[in-house]
Amino acid sequence: EVQLLESGGDLVQPGGSLRLSCAASGFIFSTYVMNWVRQAPGKGLEWVSGISSNGGGTDYADSVKGRFTISRDNSKNTLYLQMNSLRAEDTAIYYCAKGIFGKYDSWGQGTLVTVSS
Amino acid sequence: QSALTQPRSVSGSPGQSVTISCTGTYSDVGGYNYVSWYQQLPGKAPKLMIYDVSGRPSGVPDRFSGSKSGNTASLTISGLQAEDEADYYCCSYAGSFVVFGGGTKLTVL
Numbered sequence: 001e002v003q004l005l006e007s008g009g010d011l012v013q014p015g016g017s018l019r020l021s022c023a024a025s026g027f028i029f030s031t032y033v034m035n036w037v038r039q040a041p042g043k044g045l046e047w048v049s050g051i052s053s054n055g056g057g058t059d060y061a062d063s064v065k066g067r068f069t070i071s072r073d074n075s076k077n078t079l080y081l082q083m084n085s086l087r088a089e090d091t092a093i094y095y096c097a098k099g100i101f102g103k104y105d106s107w108g109q110g111t112l113v114t115v116s117s
Numbered sequence: 118q119s120a121l122t123q124p125r126s127v128s129g130s131p132g133q134s135v136t137i138s139c140t141g142t143y144s145d146v147g148g149y150n151y152v153s154w155y156q157q158l159p160g161k162a163p164k165l166m167i168y169d170v171s172g173r174p175s176g177v178p179d180r181f182s183g184s185k186s187g188n189t190a191s192l193t194i195s196g197l198q199a200e201d202e203a204d205y206y207c208c209s210y211a212g213s214f215v216v217f218g219g220g221t222k223l224t225v226l
Contacts, residue, residue: 035215037163044120045155045163045206047215059213062118095162101151101210105174107162 002026002106004096009111016086016115022079022096022108030054030074033100036081038092039110047102048094049081064090086115121146121207121218128224134195137221139207140188147188151210154183154192156203157220163206167192199225 008020020036036048049060049070058070069082079096091114097104122140129135139146139154146152152170155163165174167183170190180196190209194201202225207218 037217044220045157045208045217047208047217050215061214099165101149101169102153102208102215103151103165103168104153104155104163104208105165105168107164109162 002098004098004106004108006094006096006108006111009094009113011114011116012086013117014087014115017082017084018086018113020081020083020094020096020111020113022081024077024079024096024098027098027106029072029077032098034072034079035097035099035104036070036079037095037097037104037107038090038113039095040089040092043092046092050100051079083113086113088115091115118211118214118216121209121216123205123207123218123221125219126222126224128226129194129197130226131197131199133197134193135197135223136194137192137205137207137223139190139192139209139218141190141209141211141216142188145209145211145216146185146190148212149210150185152183152185152190153208154181154190155206155208156201157206158203166205194223197225201225 035050093110098106154167171183
């Protein structure tokens with residue numbers, strides 16, 4: 001059974017940093033593209049970033065480009081999202097999702113990031 | 118990276134059919150056959166219901182179907198059931214990124 005478990009969400013001040021993790025199990029992690037998708041409170045879904053299976057290719061939404069960095073450690077079956085220069089509008093539940101081209105067949109339960117002073 | 122356009126809400130009675138539209142541009146919906154649909158129940162993670170315009174993952178009832186014409190994709194739910202009441206999101210690949218629709222709340226009357 002595929003399992004994705006996010007962690008690292010917290011309350012952080014504007015301008016601060018946070019690193020999210022997503023521990024994967026139940027599938028061959030190193031062979032799949034992985035993504036981060038977020039959902040602001042009461043709002044819709046927003047794709048944030050994606051990373052190729054070997055970590056050599058990354059893509060970002062314009063809203064986070066230059067501030068967020070996606071990475072992965074295939075030896076630890078873990079996906080990461082380093083978030084810097086956080087803004088109030090980054091407040092959201094952050095989900096990790098397995099898949100490519102918008103076909104995300106497995107999602108974690110999400111971790112809440114709150115940016116507020 | 119503009120969001121795809123979905124109606125904010127749709128409704129139908131049990132047993133009826135409803136269709137949710139998702140309008141994009143030639144750069145996303147119209148340019149790729151990579152449209153997906155997600156169902157999200159309150160407080161839960163999204164669930165993949167349709168992929169690659171009309172593909173259906175194992176376990177998704179065949180009451181759910183997808184299609185696309187030009188820059189507009191559609192999700193049709195036939196034989197509505199109370200358990201279908203949820204938020205639905207469309208999603209399209211757009212080259213170097215992915216874009217979601219704003220979401221549609223389905224109410225089963």
